[in-house]
Amino acid sequence: MRIGFSQGLGNHPWRDAMNHSMQIQASLHPNIDLTVMKADKSVKKQIADIQKMIDGKADIIIISPIDSQSLVPIVEKAYAKGIPVILLDRKIASEKYTTYIGADNIEIGRSAAKYILSDSKSSKEILEIQGDDNSSPSVERSKGFQEVIKKQPDAHLLMSFKGFPAEKFKNTLQSIGQKKLYVFAFNDELASQAWSVARSMGLENNITFIGVDGLNIKDGGIQMVMDGKLSATLLYPSGGAEAIETAIKIHQGSTVPKRIVLGTTIIDQFNAEIMKNQFDRILEQQGTIEHQVEAIEKTTNLYSSQNILLQWSIVLLTTLLCSVAYCIYLIYAVKFKNKELTLNNEKITIQRNQIEHIVDELKESNEARVNFFTGISHEFKTPITLILSSVDSLKENDQSKAKKSGYELELIHKNSNRLLRLIDNLLDFRKVESKTFNLRVSQTNIYDFSYSVYRDFENEAKKRNIKFDIQSNNKNQDIFIDRNLMDKVYFNLLSNAFKFTPDNGKIGINIVEKGNQVIIHFKDNGIGIPKDELHHVFQPYFKGSNNRKNSSGIGLHLSKELVELHLGKIEVTSLQGTEFVITLFKGNKHFNEDQLIREPDLIDASLLEQEPYYMSLEPELTENMNTDELRYTLLLIEDNRDLSQFLKSKLQKEFDVLLSDGTDAIEKALTIVPDIIICDVNLPDKNGFEICEILKKDLRTSHIPTIILTAMDNKESYLQGLKSGVDLYLTKPFNYPILMQSLKSLLFNREKLRYYYTNNINQVSNGTKPFGDLEQQFVSNLNTYISENLDNATFSVENLAESMHVSRVQLYRKVKAIFNENVSDYINNFRLEQSKIMLLGTKLTISEIAYKNGFSSPNYFSTVFKNKYGTSPNTFRKSSTED
Numbered sequence: 001m002r003i004g005f006s007q008g009l010g011n012h013p014w015r016d017a018m019n020h021s022m023q024i025q026a027s028l029h030p031n032i033d034l035t036v037m038k039a040d041k042s043v044k045k046q047i048a049d050i051q052k053m054i055d056g057k058a059d060i061i062i063i064s065p066i067d068s069q070s071l072v073p074i075v076e077k078a079y080a081k082g083i084p085v086i087l088l089d090r091k092i093a094s095e096k097y098t099t100y101i102g103a104d105n106i107e108i109g110r111s112a113a114k115y116i117l118s119d120s121k122s123s124k125e126i127l128e129i130q131g132d133d134n135s136s137p138s139v140e141r142s143k144g145f146q147e148v149i150k151k152q153p154d155a156h157l158l159m160s161f162k163g164f165p166a167e168k169f170k171n172t173l174q175s176i177g178q179k180k181l182y183v184f185a186f187n188d189e190l191a192s193q194a195w196s197v198a199r200s201m202g203l204e205n206n207i208t209f210i211g212v213d214g215l216n217i218k219d220g221g222i223q224m225v226m227d228g229k230l231s232a233t234l235l236y237p238s239g240g241a242e243a244i245e246t247a248i249k250i251h252q253g254s255t256v257p258k259r260i261v262l263g264t265t266i267i268d269q270f271n272a273e274i275m276k277n278q279f280d281r282i283l284e285q286q287g288t289i290e291h292q293v294e295a296i297e298k299t300t301n302l303y304s305s306q307n308i309l310l311q312w313s314i315v316l317l318t319t320l321l322c323s324v325a326y327c328i329y330l331i332y333a334v335k336f337k338n339k340e341l342t343l344n345n346e347k348i349t350i351q352r353n354q355i356e357h358i359v360d361e362l363k364e365s366n367e368a369r370v371n372f373f374t375g376i377s378h379e380f381k382t383p384i385t386l387i388l389s390s391v392d393s394l395k396e397n398d399q400s401k402a403k404k405s406g407y408e409l410e411l412i413h414k415n416s417n418r419l420l421r422l423i424d425n426l427l428d429f430r431k432v433e434s435k436t437f438n439l440r441v442s443q444t445n446i447y448d449f450s451y452s453v454y455r456d457f458e459n460e461a462k463k464r465n466i467k468f469d470i471q472s473n474n475k476n477q478d479i480f481i482d483r484n485l486m487d488k489v490y491f492n493l494l495s496n497a498f499k500f501t502p503d504n505g506k507i508g509i510n511i512v513e514k515g516n517q518v519i520i521h522f523k524d525n526g527i528g529i530p531k532d533e534l535h536h537v538f539q540p541y542f543k544g545s546n547n548r549k550n551s552s553g554i555g556l557h558l559s560k561e562l563v564e565l566h567l568g569k570i571e572v573t574s575l576q577g578t579e580f581v582i583t584l585f586k587g588n589k590h591f592n593e594d595q596l597i598r599e600p601d602l603i604d605a606s607l608l609e610q611e612p613y614y615m616s617l618e619p620e621l622t623e624n625m626n627t628d629e630l631r632y633t634l635l636l637i638e639d640n641r642d643l644s645q646f647l648k649s650k651l652q653k654e655f656d657v658l659l660s661d662g663t664d665a666i667e668k669a670l671t672i673v674p675d676i677i678i679c680d681v682n683l684p685d686k687n688g689f690e691i692c693e694i695l696k697k698d699l700r701t702s703h704i705p706t707i708i709l710t711a712m713d714n715k716e717s718y719l720q721g722l723k724s725g726v727d728l729y730l731t732k733p734f735n736y737p738i739l740m741q742s743l744k745s746l747l748f749n750r751e752k753l754r755y756y757y758t759n760n761i762n763q764v765s766n767g768t769k770p771f772g773d774l775e776q777q778f779v780s781n782l783n784t785y786i787s788e789n790l791d792n793a794t795f796s797v798e799n800l801a802e803s804m805h806v807s808r809v810q811l812y813r814k815v816k817a818i819f820n821e822n823v824s825d826y827i828n829n830f831r832l833e834q835s836k837i838m839l840l841g842t843k844l845t846i847s848e849i850a851y852k853n854g855f856s857s858p859n860y861f862s863t864v865f866k867n868k869y870g871t872s873p874n875t876f877r878k879s880s881t882e883d
Contacts, residue, residue, distance in 0.1 A: 022240035109144025132163030696725030
């Protein structure tokens with residue numbers, strides 16, 4: 001089978017990769033004769049090359065066009081002669097071809113736009129750098145990119161360049177200045193040129209560059225992502241191997257689709273190294289294939305030479321028997337070689353399947369990493385909520401000239417550091433993986449350093465009554481450490497100790513000088529670590545089987561890496577608790593000179609040894625509090641100790657606040673029946689959506705307004721909240737005044753609804769105003785049963801509860817919650833409303849009306865009526881008649 005390939009463009013690594021992959025694939029099929037002709041951007045030469053292929057009666061022609069218009073006549077000519085034509089990478093302005101193979105360039109443009117829009121920054125300024133021609137990839141990529149960008153109100157396409165006019169690009173950057181900017185270039189080469197211009201202006205750190213091609217070569221897209229020049233590159237497969245395989249199918253008579261789309265993917269800092277490793281392995285396999293093809297060619301040449309030698313032997317020896325024997329030998333040799341070739345082809349097939357399996361594993365690994373970093377980002381939102389709420393509280397205190405709360409200042413400090421450490425852990429983990437850490441060690445008093453960290457955890461120890469102490473056999477011992485990195489180690493170890501040590505437990509730090517080493521012990525009497533899992537403790541993402549806490553699993557791994565950077569070691573034992581032991585060398589001989597710096601001495605620990613100010617989280621009762629004032633009951637369901645106590649301290653000024661960590665939320669709600677509920681989503685037992693749905697479906701609690709607080713702000717979570725019956729959905733971080741106003745609005749709306757029920761009894765009963773929820777159905781049933789027993793003077797609350805299929809207590813609580821009155825008063829008011837209607841619309845006597853509405857006597861009816869409406873029934877009827 002003769003295949004002709006016309007390569008329109010040349011002198012580009014991506015085109016070379018296409019040619020190379022096509023030649024390798026063709027070499028696997030001995031019956032294929034592949035001819036590659038390079039036009040080197042000359043349309044005239046490409047037309048001439050295709051004409052040669054037609055004249056040479058090629059079985060199949062593969063074309064990578066220079067442009068879409070000029071080649072239409074020659075391509076249609078080949079197609080008309082019955083020669084299958086495969087278009088590769090670029091299209092033409094005609095449908096007269098067999099099939100087109102290439103990536104979906106519109107989707108590539110969309111993917112680049114979606115990648116930019118996935119950035120958390122709200123407003124996005126964007127530049128587009130197109131190719132310098134009107135080829136289908138350039139046109140379609142721009143179309144897909146601008147289609148997505150124009151739909152986003154916060155994304156602005158400032159300019160689209162044709163090719164790369166460096167001076168114009170530079171002027172554009174100067175006009176934009178130091179703003180955050182995104183640049184999408186249609187190939188990695190254009191992206192590299194744009195980066196160089198930005199680098200010369202010192203603006204490269206303000207610009208996010210995205211390219212296309214993703215070649216695994218020196219200065220290729222993958223290398224530029226790993227070097228930090230590009231934030232991402234879109235892998236753009238050449239399709240050379242696919243073109244040969246498609247040509248074989250066509251030649252064998254198989255039907256192929258009009259368009260064969262090649263898959264693409266985004267390569268960024270999270271998967272660049274993995275993709276590079278996989279491509280290196282593929283290149284290694286291709287090299288093996290090439291060596292095997294060369295061996296086949298050598299064998300074939302050897303066979304030819306042996307055949308010639310055989311002929312000469314026949315002539316020289318003139319012995320027919322010898323020549324026949326020699327020919328038989330050669331035949332068996334060829335069969336043996338063909339068998340070897342078959343085995344090699346099977347090995348190649350197995351290796352290809354293995355590569356595909358590795359690619360699938362790569363996708364799963366990448367997905368796991370993305371999920372991990374998403375989980376970490378959600379952990380940031382609760383600390384941010386506390387910080388912003390505390391700042392708002394301080395502003396209110398300043399405005400009112402009240403005494404500032406020491407607790408709130410402590411909370412801001414604590415959660416600011418917590419947020420900073422979470423972010424640092426995330427960044428440090430990436431640094432550890434890429435081996436880019438650089439130590440900056442300085443002489444440090446290890447006891448003073450340890451004591452300063454110890455003080456950060458004292459308040460937590462006091463709150464939980466944990467015995468927390470620090471000891472040293474030499475408080476004057478100096479060693480060389482990177483204070484910033486060692487602070488992360490201390491914080492991770494102590495955070496774990498406090499996380500897994502119960503209240504009233506014990507945690508200790510013991511510093512021991514021993515020979516030329518300093519040994520630091522961190523010991524607690526917490527839940528410990530299972531013995532068979534100790535060797536996994538320092539592995540990334542490890543989580544113990546007895547760990548029920550939220551944990552990212554990178555803290556201990558990061559601590560081990562940081563200690564080993566100091567050429568020290570960290571060990572762990574677990575017996576009635578857990579003990580981590582860090583061993584560090586004295587002196588600075590084990591560090592390089594460029595790692596040594598001078599830093600100010602730490603504050604002497606003795607100056608810090610005074611009782612810190614600590615504010616109790618229990619509510620303070622003021623002398624002038626009006627205990628008789630009507631206060632609403634609020635149930636706060638939140639498992640974060642700091643946030644729940646903070647909100648309680650704020651909300652208890654206006655509400656009776658009850659707390660639940662989520663484990664007993666439903667039981668408390670059904671027992672207390674609060675006026676309003678605030679609920680977190682991520683809880684240890686049932687999540688907030690499940691709790692809300694259960695309470696909204698229960699008659700006892702269905703009327704209670706519910707506010708959901710969550711760090712999840714995606715559309716799916718909003719939809720789930722609506723389905724579960726949530727009244728209000730607030731995302732963290734939230735503004736405290738907004739939360740307070742939301743509480744008041746929900747309670748005000750409930751009062752409006754209560755007023756409507758109380759003043760429109762007949763409308764609910766008669767169904768003139770339809771209701772759809774559980775409360776409306778409850779009121780309608782309630783009024784129906786009372787109406788059916790209106791003339792029964794012995795009809796009691798117990799009879800009504802039995803008719804409603806609820807207990808007397810449940811009926812009382814429900815009526816009290818909806819109408820703010822007890823059941824007996826509600827029945828009397830219902831009877832009085834019916835009496836008013838009869839007084840106005842019938843000629844029945846006062847006594848008849850009294851008995852028809854369940855009053856035991858006319859005198860009692862008149863007394864109750866006058867107490868309710870300020871006038872007797874008879875006077876009411878006369879005054880209404882006169883009007």
